[in-house]
Amino acid sequence: MNKKHLDDLITYLKFPSVSTDSRYKADVRECAEWLKTKIIDVGLKASIHETSGHPIVIGRNIHKEGLPTVMIYGHYDVQPADPIDLWNSPPFEPLIEGDKIFARGSTDNKGQNLAHLLGLGEAINEDGELPVNIIFLVEGEEEIGSPNLEPFLKENKDELECDVIAVSDTGMIGPGIGTFTYGLRGVACMEVKVIGPSRDLHSGVFGGSVANPCSAISKLISSLHKLDGSVNVEGFYDKVKDIEDWEKQAWSNIQVDPNETLLLTGSTELFGESGFTDFERRWSRPTAEVNGIGGGYQGEGSKTVIPSESFVKLSFRLVPDQDPDEILNLVKAHLDKVTPDGVRIECEFGHSGKSYLMDPKSDYGLAAQKALKETFNCDPALIREGGSIPIVQTFKDVLNVDTLLLGLALPDCQIHSPNENYSIDNFYDGIRLNRNLIKQIGGLN
């Protein structure tokens, strides 16, 4: 184990590269600049590409005729760190405890994409060259739905032509179990504002006589689910693809603690759509979730007002073959229909991305599974995942290639949550996985 690699990771994690919050714009930029320097440092050429948002950083070797071209994709932006007070250590001051490094972005996605970059560096260092043509592309807007990557891919289609893409931004079933993910859920986000009186009202003077936007938003939210846990929006399930029998079989064979989800989430019981297993619900069924709700008095004590407004941030996880725009419009139509008297609503559509599904028995799929077996010394698990990497479907649409998802995230890594962490073993395994992967893909030639 090369201690310098860990120092690089610590440096990378110190940048608070929060893409959704404009206060961190300069930090996102500094993180991109550092990454460019690091790419050059490992022996690739590097460039920064401006977008209307945060920049894209690209590294390349000198491409040779006849070698397969692999794009390795990752993102250097991170989720916001709040609620800050639930972190045991500051989110942008990486802390090593045992086998783990704690920091926002440690697993999602800096720790994983840096492992790939350092793997390439080791290969160049030892072999003098790589067995494949490499395009190492790291963007700064994944956590806000990659709004500028698709235009960038389209504008630079020729230079970005490749045979396959590899991404480590997904999970492992458990420590030491190499995991190949062949499907992802999509996502569609929406913010709904409920507007009632023109100002906050005294709840004594006017209470009982005008609609309350916080009560109204509760009715809207309650209307989104049926009692059986399914989503209560007309047309929501019309295009949902059934789970195939071989998948049901493969997933039911996965050996995990039956209480794992409860242990990981701290929930007292599972709760979801009836008629499906935990894996099926999370990997292959769509959802409607509230990500945030607010309205009225938020401070200490009480303030007896009828608030003038309330808001809810909603997101929907989507599965093949649901279309994000179509789903957002179905939800908006539903909300318009159930809005109670006395208030009006405004819906703002946020970022969205399609779900993804590839054939795990393709040549590149099998090569990836070999690399996983070589790295972890056991047959890899074949799974789908509940999270979304919408850009993976965009890669398919624009570049017409599959994406190999070789996750290095452990179930307890707490991505998007306080105390996000990354296994240092996985960091070094990731470096080896990169080397095995480029060897396997180079060998397909």
Next chain:
Amino acid sequence: MNKKHLDDLITYLKFPSVSTDSRYKADVRECAEWLKTKIIDVGLKASIHETSGHPIVIGRNIHKEGLPTVMIYGHYDVQPADPIDLWNSPPFEPLIEGDKIFARGSTDNKGQNLAHLLGLGEAINEDGELPVNIIFLVEGEEEIGSPNLEPFLKENKDELECDVIAVSDTGMIGPGIGTFTYGLRGVACMEVKVIGPSRDLHSGVFGGSVANPCSAISKLISSLHKLDGSVNVEGFYDKVKDIEDWEKQAWSNIQVDPNETLLLTGSTELFGESGFTDFERRWSRPTAEVNGIGGGYQGEGSKTVIPSESFVKLSFRLVPDQDPDEILNLVKAHLDKVTPDGVRIECEFGHSGKSYLMDPKSDYGLAAQKALKETFNCDPALIREGGSIPIVQTFKDVLNVDTLLLGLALPDCQIHSPNENYSIDNFYDGIRLNRNLIKQIGGLN
């Protein structure tokens, strides 16, 4: 009009005496100290009485055998000013525009209680003495339910013995219409926390498999009302007194613009319990209102989490003969019953106070109505009010006297809201009303 009176009001309004928020503790104290100085200034003896919360300020003249004793009650504490960004001028920098003075507390209650004090001062100045024994009592905890006033009244029952109490902390039907309020709604507050997973979760990884505390709280809130707008809590209406026929008649005779509530609130339509008029809903029917709701991501953009917790601040306006503690327990039992699987709830009871109802044809009631007629040159309106001054019922219970509610608040004064304001005419009318009131009550002797 004495310009010095307006200067006193401006000084009084500059203290940010927000009782609910501990950050303002020192400001509340300074406000009490200033008030003590002002009481001495008008010619009364003054004292500050410590409580376990904010102090009580008392002014008295030298009491004479045979004169009726009038307690004038008010409060120098104010509601929080937020949402600050909706104020057109800083809430604690009083601004005069036209006939109005804009500041938090201008109507509720500093402008009104200062008018009484200055009225007493003018009477002492011109007549050398007052026609009644006066106890001028101003507390600093009305906006948080007066937790220390009842114990104070009980401990000092002998010194606070009086024949009647006068309070200006209610509304006028319209400008220039003296208004006698003979009933008030009570209030009971509760905060409910909904607890789900032990931390915020990635909505992709776990979405669909565990309960969402923001969805769950929406179900709880939705369950509080029936479709007809009535409150859906078992036993909630059991003790509600019917509106008397003479009241229905008196209220239906009140001449107001039929669109007044819409104009005042900026709501697009009225919304409430079916089968009751606007006045009946607001003055004599109980409510369940959401004063604040929160949970999950509150910042810019989106954050795709399943939040670990959510909260709602509820308040219930109560009418004779509902009991606040009983109602809070009924609501808690209801919420426990409807809490969805996968989450648990914690209910914390906040401040509460009983409703109030007096006989408007009593001697003191008629004296107050004469003072109103003398001040405003028209027959006063007889109403109940929707707001709560729980201490009024406490006065009845502890001191066994009625309270005369002689409001000086206009319908558009925006109490508890941004841009609270007070009519400067009403300020000077309030000074005259005080002089007429003590004359009328002195005359009952």
